[in-house]
Amino acid sequence: MKRTILVTGGAGFIGANFVLAWFKLGLGTVVNLDKLTYAGNLENLASIRQNTQHIFVHGDIGDQALVAQLLAEHQPDAVINFAAESHVDRSIHGPEDFIQTNVVGTFHLLEAVRAYWDALDVDQQERFRFLHVSTDEVYGSLGAAEAAFTENHTYAPNSPYSASKAASDHLVRAYHHTYGLPTLTTNCSNNYGPYHFPEKLIPLIIHNALAGKALPIYGTGQQIRDWLYVEDHCAAIRRVLEAGRVGEVYNIGGWNEKPNIEVVKTLCRMLDEKKPRADAKSYMDQITFVEDRLGHDQRYAIDASKIANELGWKPEQSFESGIEETVDWYLAHQDWVANVTSGDYRNWVQKHYAERGEELA
Numbered sequence: 001m002k003r004t005i006l007v008t009g010g011a012g013f014i015g016a017n018f019v020l021a022w023f024k025l026g027l028g029t030v031v032n033l034d035k036l037t038y039a040g041n042l043e044n045l046a047s048i049r050q051n052t053q054h055i056f057v058h059g060d061i062g063d064q065a066l067v068a069q070l071l072a073e074h075q076p077d078a079v080i081n082f083a084a085e086s087h088v089d090r091s092i093h094g095p096e097d098f099i100q101t102n103v104v105g106t107f108h109l110l111e112a113v114r115a116y117w118d119a120l121d122v123d124q125q126e127r128f129r130f131l132h133v134s135t136d137e138v139y140g141s142l143g144a145a146e147a148a149f150t151e152n153h154t155y156a157p158n159s160p161y162s163a164s165k166a167a168s169d170h171l172v173r174a175y176h177h178t179y180g181l182p183t184l185t186t187n188c189s190n191n192y193g194p195y196h197f198p199e200k201l202i203p204l205i206i207h208n209a210l211a212g213k214a215l216p217i218y219g220t221g222q223q224i225r226d227w228l229y230v231e232d233h234c235a236a237i238r239r240v241l242e243a244g245r246v247g248e249v250y251n252i253g254g255w256n257e258k259p260n261i262e263v264v265k266t267l268c269r270m271l272d273e274k275k276p277r278a279d280a281k282s283y284m285d286q287i288t289f290v291e292d293r294l295g296h297d298q299r300y301a302i303d304a305s306k307i308a309n310e311l312g313w314k315p316e317q318s319f320e321s322g323i324e325e326t327v328d329w330y331l332a333h334q335d336w337v338a339n340v341t342s343g344d345y346r347n348w349v350q351k352h353y354a355e356r357g358e359e360l361a
């Protein structure tokens with residue numbers, strides 16, 4: 001059955017992939033509310049520009065009156081909240097935007113949704129869902145021998161980013177517990193794939209390698225992340241939306257733990273094959289160890305048994321197939337990369353990496 005959903009942050013990396021897949025599958029109408037920060041690009045949605053079922057609205061999740069108006073006008077049967085400030089390094093330089101959007105913004109969004117949901121008839125109330133997209137980073141950092149994060153793992157966020165996401169998760173939980181709002185929360189591991197903004201590790205390394213710049217590895221490069229191809233994350237969100245138990249939390253992950261240095265070397269090997277350097281040397285020569293991130297979490301790992309057992313979801317891509325698709329996508333979309341890395345992006349890279357003694361811009 002077709003539905004109308006309100007997606008927030010649908011011009012960003014995961015949100016855009018989600019919206020594009022939604023239309024590919026012909027699942028219904030999307031009202032897409034996005035503030036178009038540096039991380040939001042309408043170009044990500046260019047292929048659905050003519051689609052009348054895609055209603056793009058430029059605005060802030062913290063604008064409660066706007067959200068209330070959109071809900072009243074379009075009567076969605078679900079809200080999926082992707083909108084957030086999402087980059088840990090930016091949260092270290094300037095946490096305030098993270099508090100504004102991830103905490104205060106989510107609060108205003110919840111308030112607007114609660115008022116809308118309260119006024120629905122009983123059938124519509126039963127059907128409605130508020131799905132909050134969150135991160136494994138709320139659980140903090142794991143030691144090498146510790147078991148992967150389950151949904152019952154204690155919250156222990158370590159960065160301003162993860163603390164702000166943890167706060168938003170708690171608000172969502174409270175709106176279910178207190179007001180009965182039919183919420184679902186997903187906590188996912190690190191995503192990668194098309195439309196990933198090149199400030200995050202994987203697209204940054206591809207971008208810098210091709211530009212002949214240093215490939216910056218924080219600290220020793222032995223930190224571990226659990227990587228999931230973005231389309232698998234989107235499929236998991238659709239599955240939780242369709243069949244998740246109201247009020248529940250679902251961890252989403254790819255069982256793909258890799259040290260950062262290994263990810264970077266894999267990318268170098270792949271680029272050596274697909275787009276060899278003019279001097280025939282390896283891109284590995286560009287690897288540069290730089291000053292570590294403040295408070296750098298050592299290891300994230302997701303135990304995705306609950307979503308697998310309850311909802312039958314599992315990732316389709318292995319890390320090897322997903323990373324190859326990703327590299328191919330970036331090689332074929334250098335125009336997209338050129339567009340999103342103009343302007344503000346240069347200022348960010350210059351400021352952030354200059355502090356580490358690297359001239360990367």
Ligand code: NAD
Binds near residue numbers: 011
């Ligand atoms: P992103 O930074 O690429 O995109 C965020 C989008 O939200 C952008 O389009 C931006 O313009 C929009 N936005 C920001 N503030 C807004 C506001 N106040 N109102 C409306 N729109 C606003 O982020 P992403 O990587 O696509 O992440 C999406 C969500 O998934 C986030 O909530 C993030 O915490 C979560 N998440 C991300 C990852 C990952 O690896 N990227 C993993 C797990 C969870």
Ligand code: TYD
Binds near residue numbers: 190199201217224
């Ligand atoms: P990132 O992509 O920023 O995601 P997150 O911090 O949310 O996990 O970083 C992934 C890992 O890569 C993290 O351990 C930090 C590291 N990293 C580098 O070593 N160099 C870089 O230039 C960046 C951006 C990240």
